[in-house]
Amino acid sequence: xxxxxFLSLIFRVTTGVMASSPFxxxxxxxxxxxxxxxxxxxxxxSSFFTGVTWNMGNMYANNPIVHNGVQAAPGASFGILPxxxxxxxxxxxxxxxxxxxxxxxxxxxxxxxPKPIQRVLSPMVELLAGIPSVVYGLWGVExxxxxxxxxxxxxxxxxxxAVPFLAGPVGTGFGLLTSGLVLAVMIIPxxxxxxxxxxxxxxxxxxxxxxxxxxxxxxxxRFVAYPxxxxxxxxxxxxxxxxALGETMAVLMVSGDAANYLPYNLYSPISxxxxxxxxxxxxxxxxxxxxxxxxxxFIALTLLVIxxxxxxxxRLLVSMGRQNVHVEM
Amino acid sequence: MGNDVSLMSDVRTYxxxxxxxxxxxxxxxxxxxxxxxxxxxDRLTAFYGNKRVLNEVTLKIPSNQITALIGPSGxxxxxxxxxxxxxxxxxxxxxxxxxxxxxGQDVRSLKDVETFRRSVGMLFQRPNPFPMSILDNVTLALKxxxxxxxRRNEIAEEMLGEVGxxxxxxxxxxxxxxxxxxxxxxxxxxxxxxxxxxxILLLDEPASALDxxxxxxxxxxxxxxxxxxxxxxxxxxxxxAKRVAHHTAFMESGELVEWGDTAELFSAxxxxxxxxxxxxxxx
Ligand SMILES: Nc1ncnc2c1ncn2[C@@H]1O[C@H](COP(=O)(O)OP(=O)(O)O)[C@@H](O)[C@H]1O
Ligand SMILES: [Mg+2]
Numbered sequence: 001x002x003x004x005x006f007l008s009l010i011f012r013v014t015t016g017v018m019a020s021s022p023f024x025x026x027x028x029x030x031x032x033x034x035x036x037x038x039x040x041x042x043x044x045x046s047s048f049f050t051g052v053t054w055n056m057g058n059m060y061a062n063n064p065i066v067h068n069g070v071q072a073a074p075g076a077s078f079g080i081l082p083x084x085x086x087x088x089x090x091x092x093x094x095x096x097x098x099x100x101x102x103x104x105x106x107x108x109x110x111x112x113x114p115k116p117i118q119r120v121l122s123p124m125v126e127l128l129a130g131i132p133s134v135v136y137g138l139w140g141v142e143x144x145x146x147x148x149x150x151x152x153x154x155x156x157x158x159x160x161x162a163v164p165f166l167a168g169p170v171g172t173g174f175g176l177l178t179s180g181l182v183l184a185v186m187i188i189p190x191x192x193x194x195x196x197x198x199x200x201x202x203x204x205x206x207x208x209x210x211x212x213x214x215x216x217x218x219x220x221x222r223f224v225a226y227p228x229x230x231x232x233x234x235x236x237x238x239x240x241x242x243x244a245l246g247e248t249m250a251v252l253m254v255s256g257d258a259a260n261y262l263p264y265n266l267y268s269p270i271s272x273x274x275x276x277x278x279x280x281x282x283x284x285x286x287x288x289x290x291x292x293x294x295x296x297x298f299i300a301l302t303l304l305v306i307x308x309x310x311x312x313x314x315r316l317l318v319s320m321g322r323q324n325v326h327v328e329m
Numbered sequence: 330m331g332n333d334v335s336l337m338s339d340v341r342t343y344x345x346x347x348x349x350x351x352x353x354x355x356x357x358x359x360x361x362x363x364x365x366x367x368x369x370x371d372r373l374t375a376f377y378g379n380k381r382v383l384n385e386v387t388l389k390i391p392s393n394q395i396t397a398l399i400g401p402s403g404x405x406x407x408x409x410x411x412x413x414x415x416x417x418x419x420x421x422x423x424x425x426x427x428x429x430x431x432x433g434q435d436v437r438s439l440k441d442v443e444t445f446r447r448s449v450g451m452l453f454q455r456p457n458p459f460p461m462s463i464l465d466n467v468t469l470a471l472k473x474x475x476x477x478x479x480r481r482n483e484i485a486e487e488m489l490g491e492v493g494x495x496x497x498x499x500x501x502x503x504x505x506x507x508x509x510x511x512x513x514x515x516x517x518x519x520x521x522x523x524x525x526x527x528x529i530l531l532l533d534e535p536a537s538a539l540d541x542x543x544x545x546x547x548x549x550x551x552x553x554x555x556x557x558x559x560x561x562x563x564x565x566x567x568x569x570a571k572r573v574a575h576h577t578a579f580m581e582s583g584e585l586v587e588w589g590d591t592a593e594l595f596s597a598x599x600x601x602x603x604x605x606x607x608x609x610x611x612x
Binding site: 115203205206208209210211212213214215216219223224227228 | 414416419421443444445446447450451453455457458459460461469470473518521522525531
């Protein structure tokens with residue numbers, strides 16, 4: 001009896017820890033990042049978010065400057081606005097292009113493609129989602145960027161009169177548009193797979209009711225299947241957005257590695273928060289004051305907060321939408 | 330969708346009991362062959378893959394009456410019913426030989442299935458309301474067919490009244506159908522089907538998931554609807570067939586064994602198989 005009670009206690013404690021582990025892990029990462037970033041916050045203050053200049057200072061000098069009680073290399077300045085803009089801009093493009101494409105693919109897979117073909121195509125979506133990002137990056141470098149430099153870019157610049165942001169110069173083909181497109185291609189499989197799985201759950205009986213009523217297959221999907229899954233689709237999109245915001249390698253390869261200016265047009269070189277951390281960590285480690293690493297930690301903290309807030313807002317919207325969607329049957 | 334539907338009181342309140350009685354007396358009044366047939370099934374043989382599930386079924390279904398399809402589970406009742414409005418065509422591996430003519434059209438060579446299906450409504454074994462408000466359930470198809478919002482709401486009100494839902498759920502029209510009972514949901518589906526003014530209603534064991542009271546209510550509605558449309562009712566419940574159907578067809582192993590006037594089929598079956606089945610299943 002005693003032994004059983006002991007075992008049940010152990011069980012309760014372990015499951016309790018396991019269950020709260022997502023929260024604990026998040027908390028742990030947050031604490032580490034905040035601790036790491038504090039010196040940078042003291043040094044840079046709020047101009048972190050408004051500053052456009054990122055300069056780790058003269059790291060070969062041996063006379064650190066002192067500001068607010070923390071040391072930094074002479075000339076150091078850590079404005080991350082360009083990285084924030086680069087991240088949000090490229091993710092936005094990825095969503096604008098990737099979401100319609102992914103949704104249409106998922107709907108076609110589930111409702112339009114004959115079953116045998118569906119059985120072949122469906123696992124391919126997972127396959128695409130599993131391709132390492134460096135491969136997508138290489139594709140961006142080899143194929144997409146020349147295409148944008150010589151074909152798509154020049155074409156889009158013709159619309160420059162109407163939409164100034166589309167005006168040239170197109171540049172090298174490495175930049176905002178290329179990054180956004182690579183990210184779009186990367187998030188399409190995730191959103192497609194999630195949406196497809198959701199659509200498979202839509203009750204056949206409901207769809208048959210729609211067909212029997214004389215609705216076309218588009219109408220049945222749009223008005224009967226879609227309401228069942230729209231909350232879930234929203235979640236799928238947020239999942240994709242999360243991936244786009246945090247994607248590092250692929251973007252690093254095609255972003256054009258901008259520093260110290262904001263994107264000036266659709267083709268402008270950019271840097272994202274994630275790619276900047278990866279690109280600059282090496283040289284930041286040589287900063288004898290350690291301040292550059294603290295600044296990178298601050299970027300990481302910002303990225304984390306943006307990602308968490310995005311997710312929270314999405315969840316909020318979903319639960320607000322829940323009240324007037326009649327899907328709980 | 331609509332928020333401004335005005336809800337008058339339901340003028341069509343009626344009692345279930347009297348309707349059921351009406352049903353019975355009407356059954357007695359049936360004059361055979363006084364109604365032209367509206368559905369012709371001619372030597373229909375159907376397969377799922379290599380499996381034959383209907384074998385040379387020939388059947389004429391008279392208009393403005395209720396025809397019941399009875400028979401043991403798996404004998405092909407659902408397949409036959411779903412071939413009438415081409416729903417079975419969507420089942421992988423389904424194919425058929427022979428012809429089905431409905432409203433003068435050959436079902437196999439229909440140009441416009443959607444328009445055809447507006448005149449052939451269907452109720453399923455379980456209620457299948459759409460994931461939208463009760464009112465929208467009834468008006469959705471009308472909206473897609475381009476009918477004005479005012480008219481849609483009028484029709485919805487009329488149909489919900491017709492199935493006896495309006496006075497039950499007047500204040501819940503904008504809520505989800507999930508709050509309705511099974512019987513109410515099935516009647517909502519009936520109202521939804523009626524809204525597009527079908528000439529034929531296909532009913533696949535529509536009461537099999539319902540309690541006796543809801544079943545009787547639904548039956549009384551069918552009887553009343555038979556005044557203006559043709560109903561084909563698949564049922565495993567022989568008492569139900571007896572209560573509401575003018576004609577009954579008995580199927581076994583994909584074959585149509587016998588069909589005729591309901592009273593005759595039950596009291597004096599011509600085929601031995603019918604006789605055995607009826608004797609076993611009538612309580
Ligand atoms: N989608 C399907 N694929 C293959 N066989 C089916 C399918 N649906 C029904 N069947 C088979 O066809 C036969 C007739 O089924 P059904 O028409 O549903 O009979 P009932 O409605 O009389 O019970 C049964 O043997 C059943 O197993
Ligand atoms: Mg059946």
